[in-house]
Amino acid sequence: MDGMATETRHEVLRAKAAEIARSVVAPTAGRHDRDITLPVEMLKALHEQGLLSLCVPKELGGDGVNIVLGHDPISYLVVLEELGKVDMASTHCFQVHAHAVQMLAVAATPEQQKRYFAPIVDGGEVISWTATEPGGTARGHYGMVTEARPTPDGLEVTGEKTYGTLASIAAWTLLHAALPDLPAPQNMIMFMVPKSAEGFEIDLDWWNPVGMRAAVSPRVNLHQVKVPKRDIIQDGGFYARDNYGSRWHLAFGATHLGAAQGILDFICDYLPKRGTGGNPHAQRAVGEMVMRIEAARGLLYKAARFWGGSDIPAAERYALMGKLYAMATAEWIINEAVRVAGSSALFEEHPLSRQIRNIHVQSTHANLDNTAQSIGRARMGLDFDPANQQ
Numbered sequence: 001m002d003g004m005a006t007e008t009r010h011e012v013l014r015a016k017a018a019e020i021a022r023s024v025v026a027p028t029a030g031r032h033d034r035d036i037t038l039p040v041e042m043l044k045a046l047h048e049q050g051l052l053s054l055c056v057p058k059e060l061g062g063d064g065v066n067i068v069l070g071h072d073p074i075s076y077l078v079v080l081e082e083l084g085k086v087d088m089a090s091t092h093c094f095q096v097h098a099h100a101v102q103m104l105a106v107a108a109t110p111e112q113q114k115r116y117f118a119p120i121v122d123g124g125e126v127i128s129w130t131a132t133e134p135g136g137t138a139r140g141h142y143g144m145v146t147e148a149r150p151t152p153d154g155l156e157v158t159g160e161k162t163y164g165t166l167a168s169i170a171a172w173t174l175l176h177a178a179l180p181d182l183p184a185p186q187n188m189i190m191f192m193v194p195k196s197a198e199g200f201e202i203d204l205d206w207w208n209p210v211g212m213r214a215a216v217s218p219r220v221n222l223h224q225v226k227v228p229k230r231d232i233i234q235d236g237g238f239y240a241r242d243n244y245g246s247r248w249h250l251a252f253g254a255t256h257l258g259a260a261q262g263i264l265d266f267i268c269d270y271l272p273k274r275g276t277g278g279n280p281h282a283q284r285a286v287g288e289m290v291m292r293i294e295a296a297r298g299l300l301y302k303a304a305r306f307w308g309g310s311d312i313p314a315a316e317r318y319a320l321m322g323k324l325y326a327m328a329t330a331e332w333i334i335n336e337a338v339r340v341a342g343s344s345a346l347f348e349e350h351p352l353s354r355q356i357r358n359i360h361v362q363s364t365h366a367n368l369d370n371t372a373q374s375i376g377r378a379r380m381g382l383d384f385d386p387a388n389q390q
């Protein structure tokens with residue numbers, strides 16, 4: 001899409017993603033939600049349309065979109081927004097892969113990038129990124145228990161990870177662990193593990209949530225997994241040192257914004273068919289939905305534009321605000337939608353109940369009170385951690 005005007009590129013991408021959402025995600029999302037299976041048809045369609053490699057660097061066959069590098073973040077957000085309108089769980093799968101690719105495009109060596117990205121561009125493979133550990137929130141987001149013991153050949157890794165979205169099918173998983181005898185966060189090291197590695201075990205039974213079920217995120221057990229030097233990403237501590245954790249907020253905002261818009265679209269289609277579109281309370285609710293979604297969209301895309309510039313502290317503050325406001329809007333819409341649509345709209349045949357469950361689960365990624373506290377601290381001139389996801 002080189003040579004295209006920026007707005008045109010965004011509209012082309014939005015249309016492509018909307019078409020995949022309509023023709024591939026919508027007919028399959030209910031089944032994947034029921035059966036707790038990954039949205040493989042969507043991943044295949046994203047590959048066929050070139051979107052799986054959206055964030056792969058241009059010289060390696062992708063489009064080079066990257067929030068960390070400030071390379072046209074909006075191209076990424078419009079795709080998430082369109083997919084999110086139909087199914088947040090499927091969208092999260094794309095998001096995890098795209099975040100891993102963006103991280104590696106910044107942190108991995110050219111040789112590593114060639115090896116990790118060729119299977120994506122040529123074969124439609126995906127990458128998982130799993131940092132979470134049981135009880136990790138209380139230890140702080142850099143407090144890893146999984147241990148990476150240095151050996152003459154690289155690392156030997158033992159521990160337990162949870163919420164490994166895509167890990168059951170991904171060609172590679174990007175993992176974090178702690179180097180011994182160093183304090184956090186300097187001890188946090190990142191490395192890649194292939195699906196076939198000895199000691200890399202997937203426990204699918206662990207995943208049975210009330211929502212986001214199709215974003216299959218198993219427990220990953222690591223038993224003395226051997227990581228050769230060539231699969232270690234940089235040195236220990238680089239992730240915290242360069243504050244990369246603040247780069248991912250916008251994407252969570254975009255999926256929630258999409259989900260909120262999807263619910264509004266559903267309500268506007270459903271109420272007239274149900275004969276309840278004349279109800280003044282429903283009309284008031286729809287009006288408020290329109291306003292809040294527009295406000296959330298304005299804030300999120302304003303935040304995205306900061307990442308293309310040099311004022312990173314402003315980008316971090318606005319990304320937190322954009323995420324929080326989009327999530328709060330999606331959570332607010334749930335109650336309004338249920339009140340005006342009524343109970344029949346929550347039957348299995350309607351997508352509303354699936355998206356409501358998805359929003360409830362996905363919005364627990366970050367504690368919204370903590371996010372608001374960070375924004376408050378920033379406004380009062382106090383130090384704040386823009387990467388804190390607790």
Ligand SMILES: Cc1cc2nc3c(=O)[nH]c(=O)nc-3n(C[C@H](O)[C@H](O)[C@H](O)COP(=O)(O)OP(=O)(O)OC[C@H]3O[C@@H](n4cnc5c(N)ncnc54)[C@H](O)[C@@H]3O)c2cc1C
Nearest residue numbers: 096129130131132137138163164165212217361365367390
């Ligand atoms: C659908 C889904 C997909 C996911 N995919 C991935 C993925 O691909 N990769 C990945 O690495 N992770 C992933 N995660 C994990 C996610 O980022 C969070 O780490 C996880 O949801 C934390 O949940 P928990 O129940 O373990 O939190 P807990 O650690 O049990 O915390 C629960 C609540 O208590 C609060 N709390 C806990 N301890 C403290 C404390 N000391 N001080 C203040 N407040 C505290 C927290 O703010 C939080 O609100 C995923 C999560 C979901 C829901």
